[in-house]
Amino acid sequence: MAFCDYHIHTCYSFDGDRSATPEAICKAAIERGLTDIAITDHFEVNAIPEGIDTPYDADAAFESVMQVKEIYGKRLNITYGIELGQASQYPDIANDFLRKYPVEFVLASLHNLRGKPDFYYMNFSAIDEDETSSLYRAYLSELLEMIYALDKIDAIGHITYPFRYIARAGRVVDASQFYDGLADIFSVLAKNDIALELNVSTYAKGYGFTMPTPDILSLYRECGGRLITLGTDAHSPSAVGVAIPYAAELAKSVGFDSALVIRGGQKELIKL
Numbered sequence: 001m002a003f004c005d006y007h008i009h010t011c012y013s014f015d016g017d018r019s020a021t022p023e024a025i026c027k028a029a030i031e032r033g034l035t036d037i038a039i040t041d042h043f044e045v046n047a048i049p050e051g052i053d054t055p056y057d058a059d060a061a062f063e064s065v066m067q068v069k070e071i072y073g074k075r076l077n078i079t080y081g082i083e084l085g086q087a088s089q090y091p092d093i094a095n096d097f098l099r100k101y102p103v104e105f106v107l108a109s110l111h112n113l114r115g116k117p118d119f120y121y122m123n124f125s126a127i128d129e130d131e132t133s134s135l136y137r138a139y140l141s142e143l144l145e146m147i148y149a150l151d152k153i154d155a156i157g158h159i160t161y162p163f164r165y166i167a168r169a170g171r172v173v174d175a176s177q178f179y180d181g182l183a184d185i186f187s188v189l190a191k192n193d194i195a196l197e198l199n200v201s202t203y204a205k206g207y208g209f210t211m212p213t214p215d216i217l218s219l220y221r222e223c224g225g226r227l228i229t230l231g232t233d234a235h236s237p238s239a240v241g242v243a244i245p246y247a248a249e250l251a252k253s254v255g256f257d258s259a260l261v262i263r264g265g266q267k268e269l270i271k272l
C-alpha cells in the first residue's frame, strides 16, 4: 500500500493555511502513516509580471523545506517540489527559477488561460456549453505548450482543473468530447516519462470525482502512460494524506500498480 502525498501546500503558498508550516505538514504526514511527501508550494509565474497578488518567497520556502528534511528526514521521505503555474505564459521566469533552486519535483499546473482569470473566478452558470468546451480545448492546448516550454517537468497537476468549477455551477462535463485532445497530451507524457497526477482534492471536498476521473486515467494508460503521482492538494495539515487510499484503489482499478516518488533525488516506483 502506497502512502505518498505528492501535492501539498504550506504557509509559503499564497492560499496555504497559516497553520501549514512545513513542520506541521511533516508531523501530520507522519501521524497519518505516510512514507513519502512532496511539498509543492505555488509559484505562479505570471504573478510578478502581471501584478497579481500571489507572492512566493522562494528563498524562505527553500530554507524551510531543507530544515524539515534535516529534522524529519529519517522518518519521512520529503521531496522539495514546486507547483509551477502558467509556465506556458512566461517560460523564461519558470526556467530561471528552475536554474536557481534545486527543485526535485516539478508539478506543472495551469490555473488560468493566457489573458483570462483563474478558473476559480469563473462563473460557469453564465457560460454556455460551447464556450465551456472551447475554454477546455484552449486549456489542453496551453498545457501542451507548457510541457514543451519547461526545462524540467515531472508531472502534470490536476489536468481537469476547470471541471471543478464547472461542477461548482451544478453542471456535469461530458469528458468524452475531449478524449482526442487529452490523448495528444498523454502520448507526449508517455514518450517523455512525465507523470500524470491523480488529484483527490475535489473528491475530498465532496464533489464526488477525482481529477482526472477513472475514464481519463484509463485513456492515459491506453496511450502508454505508466507513471502517476497521487496528491491531495492539501492547503492545511488536516488535509494531508486524506483520501490517498481511495486514490490508490482507484488507480489500481484501472490497471496502475505503482506511484512515482523521489527518494534521494532518484525517481522510484512504489507499489500501490
Ligand SMILES: [Zn+2]
Residues within 6 Å of the ligand: 083, 109, 111, 157, 158
Ligand atoms: Zn493547482
Ligand SMILES: [Zn+2]
Residues within 6 Å of the ligand: 007, 009, 083, 233
Ligand atoms: Zn495545488
